[in-house]
Amino acid sequence: MDFTRLFRFLRDLNTNNHKEWMDAHRKEYHTVRDSYKKWLETLDAELSATDPDYEHTPAGKALNRINNNLLYHPNKPVYKDNFGAVLDKSPVKSEFYIHLGISESFIAGGFYRPEKNILASIRDAIDYDGEELRKILGKPSFKKLFGGGLYDDRLKGNPKGYTKDHPQIELLRYKSYVVVHELSEKEITSPGFMEEVISVYRKLLPFRNYLSKAITV
Template identity: 30%
Template sequence: MNRAAILDFLRGLAANNNKPWMDEHRAEYHQARAVFKELVAEVLQGVQRFEPALQTLTAGETMYRINKNDRFQQGQEPYKRHMGAGLKAEGRHSRWAGYFLTLEPGNSWLGAGKWQPDAASLQRIRQEIHYSSEAFHALRQYPEFVRHFPDGLEGDRLQRPPKGYDKNDPDIEWLKMKSFLVSRPISDAELLQPNFVEKAVESLHIAQPLVQFLNQAIGEE
């Protein structure tokens, strides 16, 4: 698997992010995307060994389009500068928390959690943190979790306490969060190592308790 082809294509796209260039290099794009799909399939196969909710998922159902086609993609460039996949039950755009792989030269990352849940899911996650704070803090402070994801939970926070929560609540800073993600960087050199998939799956396995905690909350009625 020539993973370097992914990085080479994305470097070219970053320097020439326009439709004429993409049309001229369509063959290289399809080649790079095929390699990325193969990589995602290997990572997914590893994750499926410990994540029952993903058993029927295919690599194609996890991969995001390279076109900027949603409201979260800003700027004039028509294409994203990265290739990404969201390994989530029911596919990349489902409401569930899951696992993520994004490749971009010099800025690749691996992660898990939930980015910007809908209002109902966010309310349930906050409620779960409030009611099960001991379990929440235990999973985020677990030594192996901290080793793989030293930056901890990342995401924007509200300026004020969310409705229904006291500003003096000991968990108020966690309850203010609007996204619940952990991530770690992937260097270009690491991506090209023969054991990259093994190491990636190891990190994602460590993040499973967070994903399960969030999905338990999201699934509650």
């Protein structure tokens, strides 16, 4: 996979973010996209061999559309400046997400703004056994990889049903349960990028498994 070509295409698209340019360069878009899909298929197979509980995710299902949804976000550009993909895709699992873009690139895991019932189940798990989640987040190797801790998306007050003196109130205030590992373009374009993604996947598993268990038990 030529990731340098992928970033070059995204930069050109960002500079010429309109349908006429995309129509004129659609062949290049398809070449880059299809090459990335093949890379995702190889990664999918590697992750399947790494994790017996991994959910096979076809590249076409994993890869997000490059078009922004202008019906709900009319002020956004026509096209995104990134390729986003969700692997290990299952309704009963937290996400494993890869975001390659010109403004930011990262690997993330967890639930971003989950539905009300999922969020309630996660909070129930934290109420019951929040120390287990703290141990996962506090492990030195985990902190080194996901240095920012949980993505900062939380309530100013307390969630309904929990008081401010609850021992896990800081964890319970989150609206998203996501950790992020930032990537540089140099890392992405290096020969060992796939191995790095697999390594991050493995280190994410305890966190993602905690959340997945929370919504299924």
